[in-house]
Amino acid sequence: MNKSEKGFTLIELLVVLALVAILSVVVILTLNPAELLKQARDSNRTSDLSTLKSAISLFMADVNVTPTSLGAAGTCYYSYVATTATVGCGGAFPTSTTNGTTTYAGVRNINGTGWIPVNFSAISSGAPIGQLPVDPVNTSAFYYTYGVGTSSNQLFEIDAKMESTKYSTTGGSELLTSDGGNNNGWYETGTTLSL
Numbered sequence: 001m002n003k004s005e006k007g008f009t010l011i012e013l014l015v016v017l018a019l020v021a022i023l024s025v026v027v028i029l030t031l032n033p034a035e036l037l038k039q040a041r042d043s044n045r046t047s048d049l050s051t052l053k054s055a056i057s058l059f060m061a062d063v064n065v066t067p068t069s070l071g072a073a074g075t076c077y078y079s080y081v082a083t084t085a086t087v088g089c090g091g092a093f094p095t096s097t098t099n100g101t102t103t104y105a106g107v108r109n110i111n112g113t114g115w116i117p118v119n120f121s122a123i124s125s126g127a128p129i130g131q132l133p134v135d136p137v138n139t140s141a142f143y144y145t146y147g148v149g150t151s152s153n154q155l156f157e158i159d160a161k162m163e164s165t166k167y168s169t170t171g172g173s174e175l176l177t178s179d180g181g182n183n184n185g186w187y188e189t190g191t192t193l194s195l
Contacts, residue, residue, distance in 0.1 A: 038164035041136040045160040046175070048133035048144070049189045052158050055120060055128045057191075060154060062123045071117040073150040079115045079134040080143035081107055108132045116146045135160065149192060157190035159183070 008016075056070070063069065071077060081104050108131035112119035115134070120127040135143045142161050149155025159181075162168045167175050167187075181188030 035164060035166070039166050041142075042162045042164045042167040044136050045144075045162065046187060048135075049158050049160055049187065051129060051133065052116070052144075052146075053189050056116075056118060056156060056158075058128055059118055059120060059123055062125070063119075065154070069118070070156055071146070071148045073148050075147065077115055077117060077146045078143050079107060079132075079145075080138055080140055081115075107134060115144070137163070145186075155190075155192045157181075157188055157193055159186040159188050161186055 059065070060070070106113055107115050110120040110127050110129060110132055112121075114132040116132055120129060133144070137143075142163055145157075145159040147157050149157075162176065176187055177184050179188050179193065181193035
């Protein structure tokens with residue numbers, strides 16, 4: 001009886017490993033997982049701002065809105081809790097900036113003490129959101145801003161900075177240039193986008 005053993009040679013194994021390595025590099029460079037994560041966070045930002053806009057609009061329709069119930073006119077509120085310095089705002093909120101809260105524990109409150117000074121609990125059907133959304137990164141580079149106009153208590157704007165190439169100005173995104181706002185570096189939504 002002739003017994004022949006079959007198996008892979010060392011060269012065949014090395015060739016297969018080299019091909020797998022080359023294919024892995026090509027897939028990683030093509031898909032760019034870091035960019036995909038940034039795009040997912042940007043998608044979350046647009047969804048959060050839409051939710052906030054709807055909640056504030058419901059508040060204005062349901063509650064007897066006073067000039068201060070949406071926040072101090074001309075003030076920029078932001079979701080990032082800065083401990084040493086204020087951060088810039090998305091639009092052109094001119095007079096002052098505040099983070100609306102000084103603690104991370106209270107930044108998501110919906111009773112008017114969170115980063116947006118609107119008491120969503122006052123809505124007759126109950127608060128439409130369980131907590132205020134904050135930016136997925138929420139650092140001094142990426143955060144949400146909110147401001148109220150000075151001429152009317154019905155004017156507000158909410159902004160977010162995008163981080164992915166696809167949705168930022170470096171990627172030539174129409175999201176930032178066609179949102180109707182006055183700042184092409186931020187995604188802007190609200191009742192008026194030129195605050």
